[in-house]
Amino acid sequence: MAGQTIPSTGAAGVRGDPGSARGLAAGLLRQVPAWAVSMLVHVIILLAMALIVSEPPKADLRPKMIVSNAPESAEDIGDLADEMPDQLPMEEVTDPVVVPDAAVENVQVVADAEDLSAPAVAVELSDFGSELVQPSDLLAGVGGIAGQAGGLGGRTDPKMRQQLVLAGGGNAQTEAAVEAALKWFISHQMPDGGWSFDLAACPSCQGQCSHSGKSRAKDRCGATALALLPFLGRGYTHREGPYKKQLDAGIAFLAGMSLKGEGKCYGEDGTLYSQGLAGIVLSESYAMSKDPRLQLPAQLALNFIMTAQDPVGGGWRYSPKQPGDTSAVGWQLMALKSGDMANLRVNPLTVKKAVAFLDSVQSDDGAAYGYTDKSTPGPARNAVGLLCRMYLGWKKNNPALQRGVANLAKAGPSKDLYHDYYATQVLHHLEGDAWTAWNTRMRDLLLNTQAKRGHEAGSWYDGVDGGHGADAAGRLYCTALSAMILEVYYRHLPIYGQQSVEEDFRE
Ligand SMILES: [Zn+2]
Numbered sequence: 001m002a003g004q005t006i007p008s009t010g011a012a013g014v015r016g017d018p019g020s021a022r023g024l025a026a027g028l029l030r031q032v033p034a035w036a037v038s039m040l041v042h043v044i045i046l047l048a049m050a051l052i053v054s055e056p057p058k059a060d061l062r063p064k065m066i067v068s069n070a071p072e073s074a075e076d077i078g079d080l081a082d083e084m085p086d087q088l089p090m091e092e093v094t095d096p097v098v099v100p101d102a103a104v105e106n107v108q109v110v111a112d113a114e115d116l117s118a119p120a121v122a123v124e125l126s127d128f129g130s131e132l133v134q135p136s137d138l139l140a141g142v143g144g145i146a147g148q149a150g151g152l153g154g155r156t157d158p159k160m161r162q163q164l165v166l167a168g169g170g171n172a173q174t175e176a177a178v179e180a181a182l183k184w185f186i187s188h189q190m191p192d193g194g195w196s197f198d199l200a201a202c203p204s205c206q207g208q209c210s211h212s213g214k215s216r217a218k219d220r221c222g223a224t225a226l227a228l229l230p231f232l233g234r235g236y237t238h239r240e241g242p243y244k245k246q247l248d249a250g251i252a253f254l255a256g257m258s259l260k261g262e263g264k265c266y267g268e269d270g271t272l273y274s275q276g277l278a279g280i281v282l283s284e285s286y287a288m289s290k291d292p293r294l295q296l297p298a299q300l301a302l303n304f305i306m307t308a309q310d311p312v313g314g315g316w317r318y319s320p321k322q323p324g325d326t327s328a329v330g331w332q333l334m335a336l337k338s339g340d341m342a343n344l345r346v347n348p349l350t351v352k353k354a355v356a357f358l359d360s361v362q363s364d365d366g367a368a369y370g371y372t373d374k375s376t377p378g379p380a381r382n383a384v385g386l387l388c389r390m391y392l393g394w395k396k397n398n399p400a401l402q403r404g405v406a407n408l409a410k411a412g413p414s415k416d417l418y419h420d421y422y423a424t425q426v427l428h429h430l431e432g433d434a435w436t437a438w439n440t441r442m443r444d445l446l447l448n449t450q451a452k453r454g455h456e457a458g459s460w461y462d463g464v465d466g467g468h469g470a471d472a473a474g475r476l477y478c479t480a481l482s483a484m485i486l487e488v489y490y491r492h493l494p495i496y497g498q499q500s501v502e503e504d505f506r507e
Contacts, residue, residue: 151341152287154490155235161490168428168489169439177450177458178234181483184458185227186246188476193249194220195227197473208455213474221266222274223476224253225281230483232281233491237289251285251294254278258297263304271318272308276331279305280338287342295344302339305332306350313360314353315372324357325372327468330384330422337391351392358388366394367404379411380468383422390429396496409434413442417460417481418468428488429495446482 154164165175188202188209189195197213199205216222228250231243238248257265258278265278282298285291308320309332315324316332333354336346361370362385368377369385386404394401408423420442427438449463460482461475470478484491 151337151492152284154493155233156240156288158235161235164490164493169436169443170486170489173447174443174486174489177447178230178483178486180450180458181460181479181486182231182234182236182243182458184456184479185230185476186243189227189246189250192253194224194253195250195476196220197223197476199475205455209459209475210456211461211474211478213472213476216473218267219270219274219473221254221257221270221278222473224250225265225274225277226473226477226480228254228281228285229277230480230487232284232288233484233487235288235490237285239289239291251281254281255294255297258282258301261304263300263302263307265301265304272305272316272320272328273318273331275301275305275308276316276328276335279332279335283335283338283342283344286344287338298339298342299344302336302344302346305335306347309350309353310357311353314355314357317372323372326358326361326369326381326384327371329354329357330388333388333391354388355392358385358392361385364400364403366398366400367407379408379414380416380419380422383408383419383426386426387422387429390426390495396430405430405434409438413438413445415463415465416467417464417470417478417485421481421485424485424488425492429492431494431497442485446486450482 154160165171185195188199188205190202196202196217197219198217199209199212200207200214201217213223228247231237231241231247231250235241236243236247238244238251241247254265264275265282266272266274279298279301282294282301286294286298305316309316310321310324313323315326316328317323317325318328333351336351336354340346358366358369361372361374361381362368363370363374363377366385366389367382369381370376371378371381382404386401386408389398389401405426408426413420413423424438424442427435445463446460449460451457451459451462456475459475459479461470461478464470464478
């Protein structure tokens with residue numbers, strides 16, 4: 001820690017002549033309390049950070065140029081619109097982000113819990129798994145995908161990806177379907193590098209695709225993040241794969257929004273749903289590409305998420321500090337987990353509070369999850385809650401987890417892609433017969449419903465029930481979720497498979 005190291009150097013390491021300037025400084029330093037020296041050091045670092053932050057981004061990621069073209073975003077894409085029809089538009093909440101905090105978080109040397117006004121880093125949480133991880137890295141200990149980009153290894157290694165496809169029940173058709181979806185996205189990229197739910201606004205589409213998400217046209221953040229996720233899921237970045245140039249522009253679009261908003265990626269009309277999606281994209285892009293230019297926008301986006309948490313209940317909803325809902329919490333937790341895998345800073349207290357939120361909405365000992373309280377469990381929110389629990393360290397043999405997964409498996413895939421997106425991940429992590437049965441139905445359902453011909457080829461909309469944002473956000477939203485469902489085999493390494501390997505290794 002800088003706060004401890006540097007003062008001790010000043011007191012003992014600098015022993016110059018008391019009459020000289022150097023000796024005077026050393027003498028003064030010895031008389032100043034350690035906390036004051038620590039504060040001084042942090043102020044200096046903050047000033048240095050301010051210089052770094054104000055320096056324009058270089059090379060071909062073009063935040064500044066693209067920011068000027070980036071309209072403000074509007075509504076969330078993942079909201080449970082059918083249940084909460086009166087929640088939009090969102091109430092206004094003062095932007096809570098404070099730039100110096102954000103800058104401090106980005107400087108690893110000072111980013112200990114003391115500096116972040118968090119409690120001691122050694123938070124005890126029985127839910128968290130491995131004892132081998134550092135106590136300040138709560139998320140790194142969850143499940144089996146500890147730290148680093150380990151959870152993303154299936155994407156970036158083509159040989160491993162192929163093995164995972166075959167092992168998980170995918171095939172050449174699922175891979176071809178994913179590639180066709182990516183081509184559809186490329187042909188619907190906007191001239192400014194981002195994407196829009198409103199396909200009629202896209203010059204190369206101009207409404208040729210049905211089910212445009214016109215009512216969500218302003219949510220460029222959400223649309224762009226959703227469009228980019230399947231590329232990252234397939235292992236493609238602005239430095240790897242066949243779409244470097246397009247992804248460079250797309251990632252720059254989001255990075256620019258984060259820098260412009262000091263971490264807030266969505267516009268005045270937007271919500272934290274889009275923020276969570278952007279947080280995942282920026283973190284994954286940084287983790288996979290190792291492009292240092294992405295560290296700051298990714299960390300700022302995560303800082304905004306952490307600052308926006310409801311300080312009482314521990315959840316997230318549409319606006320910062322609002323009492324949470326399970327759906328929004330799912331996206332934020334995935335963003336924080338992605339950030340952790342990218343070695344970005346995640347405050348353990350934020351995670352602890354999020355666990356408290358899940359506790360507050362669960363029923364049946366955690367097999368089921370409500371929306372804003374425990375009274376309203378449903379298939380989609382159950383799937384979100386269970387996936388969060390898996391990432392937060394629940395063991396494979398947890399009875400509530402087993403029960404909840406059995407309920408999902410029994411119901412099977414639905415026409416609600418939002419539900420299917422989460423439930424597919426839950427089932428895949430648990431593997432076994434239930435996964436095999438689920439995958440066969442889910443995979444074939446998507447292969448059969450993907451548009452095969454004409455301008456819409458590669459996209460999805462037919463066969464969905466329109467809930468959970470599908471109607472409002474339209475074809476782009478459905479295509480992103482469908483493509484990611486078919487990437488499930490390698491998009492994240494199975495939590496418990498990896499855990500088993502580690503446990504074997506430790507014996
Ligand atoms: Zn189109």
